[in-house]
Amino acid sequence: MSEVYELAYSKVFSAEKPLLILDRDSTIIEDFVYTWKREDLHFIPGALDSIRFAAENNFSVALATNQSGLGRGYFSFDDYREFSNLLVDKVINSGGRIDFIATCPHLPSDACNCRKPKPGLVNSVLEKFRVPKRQALLMGNAETDVQAGKSAGVASFLSTGIGIKEQISEWLKQNDNH
Numbered sequence: 001m002s003e004v005y006e007l008a009y010s011k012v013f014s015a016e017k018p019l020l021i022l023d024r025d026s027t028i029i030e031d032f033v034y035t036w037k038r039e040d041l042h043f044i045p046g047a048l049d050s051i052r053f054a055a056e057n058n059f060s061v062a063l064a065t066n067q068s069g070l071g072r073g074y075f076s077f078d079d080y081r082e083f084s085n086l087l088v089d090k091v092i093n094s095g096g097r098i099d100f101i102a103t104c105p106h107l108p109s110d111a112c113n114c115r116k117p118k119p120g121l122v123n124s125v126l127e128k129f130r131v132p133k134r135q136a137l138l139m140g141n142a143e144t145d146v147q148a149g150k151s152a153g154v155a156s157f158l159s160t161g162i163g164i165k166e167q168i169s170e171w172l173k174q175n176d177n178h
Helices: 047-056 068-072 077-093 120-129 143-151 162-174
Strands: 005-008 019-022 060-066 100-104 136-140 155-158
Touching: 005 077, 005 120, 019 120, 047 060, 047 077, 047 162, 060 120, 060 143, 077 100, 100 120, 120 136, 120 143, 136 143, 136 162, 143 155
Parallel strands: 019 060, 019 136, 060 100, 136 155
Antiparallel strands: 005 100
C-alpha cells in the first residue's frame, strides 16, 4: 500500500493561488464511521457554501483525510474513488471546487508518517501545489487536524461547515489578499 493515496481533480496545480486544505469527515461531511457509501454522503450545513466561497476567492482546494477503513478492508479503493468522485461532483454542482484529495489509508497502529496528527498528509498536499506555506491554511474538526497542519508549518484552525467561510474571510483580511 502506498504511503498516501492521491486523487487529482485538476490538471494544473497552481502555486499562484492560496491553498485551502480541509479535513473531510465531520468537517465538510457527516461522519458515519467509515463513510464510503453513496447514501451516507451528507454535507454539514454551510460546508458547500464555504467551499464555493473559497473557489470564488481564487483558492485551490484540497482534502487531507485519514481513512483507515481502506486499510481495514471495510471498503476498496474503487469504492473510495467512487464516493470521492460523487463528493467532488456535488461540490462542483454547488459552484465550488476540489482540486485534490490526499488520503492516509493506514490504521493508527501502522506508525506511518501520513496519518494525522503527523504532517505527512499535509506535506503531500503542499508538495503537489508547491505553494509557500504562508499561502496555505488548513481547517478540520479535530485537534489532530490542527496538529498536522501546524507541524507542516501551515496556519491551522478548528472549523467546520459555515465556520470555514468565516475563517477564510478572516484569513484573507489578515493576509491582505482582498
